[in-house]
Each structure stands twice: as C-alpha cells, then as structure tokens.
Amino acid sequence: MDEIFDDIERWLTKGQKVAVARVVDIEGSGPRDPGAAMAVNEVGEVAGSVSGGCVEGAVVGEAIELLEGRRTAGITTFGYSDDEAFAVGLTCGGTIHLFIEELNW
C-alpha cells in the first residue's frame, strides 16, 4: 500500500471519502500478489492498482457504489470464463479476489 499513501493523505485532507480495494487471494495466474492495493476517492480518482489494468475500471465502479452506500464492504471476485468473455475479466485467465471497504479504520 506504500505507494498510495500520498494520494490518500491528499484526499483525506480535502475531506473526501476514500475506498480501498486489496487483492486478498489469486487463483491461477494473476498479475499482482495478495496485498496489492488501490484507493478510490468519492469523485473517482484512483491511486495504485490491483491487476495489470484489466479490472481497475470495474473496481472504480464498485468503490463509488460503496462510498455512496449502494453496496457494503466485502469480497468481490473477478475471473474469466467463456460465457462472460465480454464481461470484466482477466485476460491472463486467472481469478482475483478483492476486499473492498471504506477507509474509516
């Protein structure tokens, strides 16, 4: 998480809400190891990454929903399967499990 603290500090100073998504588990090949983190503020600005760019867009959507109270904290999984080839997934064929929560701890 070390590379995202500067942005988080800036957002917190402005009084913005911040959501944090962290890779907690991967199956198969995944581009980032457990612990990789990304932060999103309430206006959709991003710091850090949780994959090679495959799922970050979708994570921003989940984070905004969380900050607006339209979803709760919890595990979100992104994977790849043939029948959802056009949905959000990892081109490498792996599956990643993210824990998304508001930074209020």
Added chain:
Amino acid sequence: MVTPIYERFRDSIRAEIPVALATLIEGPNLGAKLLVEESGFSLGSLGGEELDRVVERDAIAMLEAGTSEVRHYGSHGEARQHDLSVFIECHSRRPHLVIFGAVDFTRALASQGKLLGFRVTVCDAREVFATRRRFPMADEVVVDWPDRLLARIGNDLGPRDAVCVLTHDAKFDVPAIMGSLPTRVGYLGAMGSRQTHEKRLERLLEEGVTAEELKRVKSPIGLDIGGRTPEETAVSIVAEIIALRTGRNAPSLSEAKGSIH
C-alpha cells in the same frame, strides 16, 4: 475519518518498520482490524481475545516469511475451522543483499538489487574502491574486511537475504564465504571461473570448511544465460536468487559444465 490503526500502519510502512494488518473479510465484525508488529505490539481487535492472540502469533510468523494471505479460523481462533476468514497483509523488512568486492560488476548488481527491492550493502576493505561516489545506488558502503562485517550483521541474515562475493581475490573471498556459511542467509554466490572456484574450494577445505557446507556456494555465480557484461551478469545473478527462492528449476552455472560466457 481514519483511526490510530491506519495512522500507525502508514507510519510504520513509511519508516520501514515491519508491520502486519489483519482484516476480517468473512464472518461477523466484517472489516475489523488488528495491527501487529514484530515486537508483539498490537492495536485493534478482530472481536475476541482468543482470536486476536492466535492471529497475532500467525502474523508474526508471516512477517518473518514475508507472505500475505487469507487464513481461516473458528470463531474463537480455532485452527482447521472455517467460521472466519482473515486477510493478513504483511509488510516485512526489505531483504538484504550484501555484495563483497567494490568492482565494476558490483555497480550493476547493486542497481539490479535496488530494482528488486533489496537493501543493498557494498563492502570492500580497500577504501579507494569502496566509496559512495562509485556506488551512489547502494544503501550503505562499508570499508571493512568481510569477516568483520559478517560478525556484526550475520545474525540478522535470513532466508530472504543474499550474499554475493565478487572480489575475485582469495584474500577476500575466503573470509567472506567462511563468514557467510554459519549464517541463515538464503543465497550465497561467489564469482569466478570454474578454475578460480576449484582453487578457492581447495583453500576453503584447507581452512576446515566441509565439502557438505560448500555445496551452498553458487559458483560460478548466476544462471547459465551466456551473460558477459557486468549488467548481463547482474541479471543472471538476481535471476538465480529469484529461482532459489521460488524453488524453480532454472539452469545454474554451478550445475552446468561448459564455458560460462
């Protein structure tokens, strides 16, 4: 609003103090946090004293190994139960790369080591060579004999750390290897042709080191990728360090027979 847990976590990571953050990611008290440091200091709670105690113990072990992963527990911290899932994120101290010999190859290896996140120490007894000016990328440049540096830091070396002996001179190589063998260092490599290494082995055996102990020394150093320049050699050395850590079957020069270039 953030809490003292976040502030301590951020400050420890910035100050490079090893720290683990446990987050309850499945089960009651979802999102509960417990911060753990190597000293046993902790902050926060996952919701029960017994659970906290077990997770603290696991987190300290994981800090040593440098891994982050999900662990499952019973609601009171019982092993082999699956009531709760806890993600333990570890920020361990950086692995340490100690390079003996302030030669041209050292510059390239020190830069490669930094790229991979190592704390890099360059050590040479000759003060005209071991200078900050020549190795600005190193975290520290030490003018001393290898055995004396190892007497000071040897106890702190562990499985994630590496010692590379690049001096190419038995006067320095022998004490550097002898000083490294009693440590827990994960990787120990020594530069030199097959012929140089044969002679070095004889010297070490004469000094009383056993053939069994010497199996730990990777020499000629690096993977068999035909590297020639200092930069290419540095890549082959760090690749061998990675392969040893991950247990992959990559071809080491020390296992091969033919020419090293």
